[in-house]
Amino acid sequence: MLPRTTPFLPSSGPTPPVAKHYDYVIAGAGCAGLSLAYHLNQTRLRNQSILLIDQVRKETNDRTWSFWEAGDGPFEAVVWRQWSDVHFHGAAFSARLDLSPYRYKMVRGIDFYRFVAEDLRKNPNVSWAHETIVAIEENGSGARVHTEGGVYHADWVFDSTRAPRLDLPHRHNLLQHFKGWEIETPEPVFDPAVATLMDFRIEQKEQARFFYVLPSDPRRALVEFTVFSERLLDPAEYEAELRQYLKNFLRVDRYRVEKEEFGVIPMTDEPLTERASEHVFRIGTAGGYTKPSSGYTFVRIQQRTQAIVRALLDTGQPASRARVFQSRFGWYDSALLNVMQERRYEAREIFTQLFRKNPPATVLRFLDESTTFPQELRIMASVPPRPFLAAVAEVVWKRVRSRVG
Numbered sequence: 031m032l033p034r035t036t037p038f039l040p041s042s043g044p045t046p047p048v049a050k051h052y053d054y055v056i057a058g059a060g061c062a063g064l065s066l067a068y069h070l071n072q073t074r075l076r077n078q079s080i081l082l083i084d085q086v087r088k089e090t091n092d093r094t095w096s097f098w099e100a101g102d103g104p105f106e107a108v109v110w111r112q113w114s115d116v117h118f119h120g121a122a123f124s125a126r127l128d129l130s131p132y133r134y135k136m137v138r139g140i141d142f143y144r145f146v147a148e149d150l151r152k153n154p155n156v157s158w159a160h161e162t163i164v165a166i167e168e169n170g171s172g173a174r175v176h177t178e179g180g181v182y183h184a185d186w187v188f189d190s191t192r193a194p195r196l197d198l199p200h201r202h203n204l205l206q207h208f209k210g211w212e213i214e215t216p217e218p219v220f221d222p223a224v225a226t227l228m229d230f231r232i233e234q235k236e237q238a239r240f241f242y243v244l245p246s247d248p249r250r251a252l253v254e255f256t257v258f259s260e261r262l263l264d265p266a267e268y269e270a271e272l273r274q275y276l277k278n279f280l281r282v283d284r285y286r287v288e289k290e291e292f293g294v295i296p297m298t299d300e301p302l303t304e305r306a307s308e309h310v311f312r313i314g315t316a317g318g319y320t321k322p323s324s325g326y327t328f329v330r331i332q333q334r335t336q337a338i339v340r341a342l343l344d345t346g347q348p349a350s351r352a353r354v355f356q357s358r359f360g361w362y363d364s365a366l367l368n369v370m371q372e373r374r375y376e377a378r379e380i381f382t383q384l385f386r387k388n389p390p391a392t393v394l395r396f397l398d399e400s401t402t403f404p405q406e407l408r409i410m411a412s413v414p415p416r417p418f419l420a421a422v423a424e425v426v427w428k429r430v431r432s433r434v435g
Contacts, residue, residue, distance in 0.1 A: 059084035062314025120382030210254030218248030238377030374417035
C-alpha cells in the first residue's frame with residue numbers, strides 16, 4: 031500500500047501550449063483514462079507524446095472499486111483489502127461462500143490515483159491539462175479536442191467523457207445507485223476475514239435492493255446501500271436505510287461515519303461502440319465497458335485498455351472488441367434487465383437461486399462472460415424459465431420494431 035502522504039504529482043506537471051500535437055490525447059482522467067495511460071506507460075509506447083485532459087484534479091478519496099479477480103491484477107499494489115470468503119444473504123437462503131480461485135478485492139480511489147500519478151510522473155512525454163472539454167471532433171488525419179483553454183490535436187483521441195443516452199425506447203435503462211458509509215465502531219464488531227457480497231434481507235419495495243459490507247479491521251468497514259431502479263431515491267432515504275441496516279442486521283448502535291460516498295452507474299443495453307469516428311475511440315462506460323446487468327466495470331476496463339495497447343503495439347491503431355464480446359452475453363444482459371425493469375421476477379430471488387444452485391466461482395465466471403455455453407445452460411436452469419422467455423420475446427420484438435420502424 032502506498033504511503034498516505036504521497037502527493038498527486040501530475041496536478042503540478044506541464045500544461046501544454048494551445049494547438050500542440052500529441053500522439054495520444056486521453057479525454058477524461060477517471061478510471062478508464064488513467065488505466066489506459068498506465069498500460070501505455072508500461073510499453074515502448076511510453077515514448078509517444080501523451081496528453082491527459084480532465085477538469086478535476088484527482089486528489090481526494092472520492093470512490094472505491096470492488097471486484098472479483100483470480101490471481102494478481104495490474105493494480106495489485108493498491109488493493110486495500112481482499113477476501114476469499116464472502117457472506118450471501120438472499121430469499122430464505124444464507125451462506126458463507128468460498129470464492130476460490132477468485133478473491134473479492136477493494137481498491138480505494140485515492141490509492142489508485144496516486145499510484146498511477148507516480149508512475150506517469152516519471153515519464154516526460156506525459157502532459158496534463160486541467161481544463162473543461164467542450165468538443166471532440168475529427169480533423170483530417172487525426173482528431174482534436176476543444177477545451178475552454180485551447181485546442182489539442184492528436185493522432186488518436188481516447189474519450190471517456192460521453193454519457194449514455196438512456197432514452198432509447200427499444201432498449202432497457204436502469205440505474206445502479208448507491209450510498210456508502212465508512213464507519214468506525216468503539217468495539218470490535220466485524221470479521222475482517224469475510225466480506226458481505228450481497229445482503230437482500232431488507233425490504234425490496236419492488237426494486238433490487240441490497241447491502242454489501244467490506245470490513246477492513248474489526249472496528250472499521252464500508253457499509254453500502256445499493257439499488258437497481260429507474261430513478262434515484264430521495265437523499266434522506268439512503269441514510270435512513272443505512273441507519274436501519276446497521277441497527278437491525280449488524281446490531282451496531284454506536285459508530286462514527288468517517289467517509290461517505292455516493293455514485294450512479296448506468297445499467298443499459300444501449301449499443302455503446304468504441305469507435306466513435308476514424309480517430310476517436312471511446313473507453314470506459316462511454317465505450318460500453320460497464321457490465322449492463324451488474325454495473326461492474328473495473329476489471330473490464332483493465333481487459334479492454336490492455337487490449338487497446340496490444341493493438342497499438344501490433345498495428346499502430348486501436349482495434350474494436352470482437353462482436354462476440356457483445357453477442358450471447360449481450361442477450362443475457364438484455365433479458366435480465368427486462369425482467370427487472372418489467373418486474374417479471376424479483377431480482378432477490380434470481381441472485382438467490384444463482385448462488386444457491388451453482389458453485390460461486392461458476393456464477394462469477396458467468397458474470398465475467400468467460401463461461402462455456404453448456405455452463406450457461408446450467409446457470410439459466412437455476413431460475414424459472416417463464417419470466418426470462420417472456421423477457422427474451424419482448425427484447426426481440428423491440429429490436430425488430432426499431433429496425434422496421
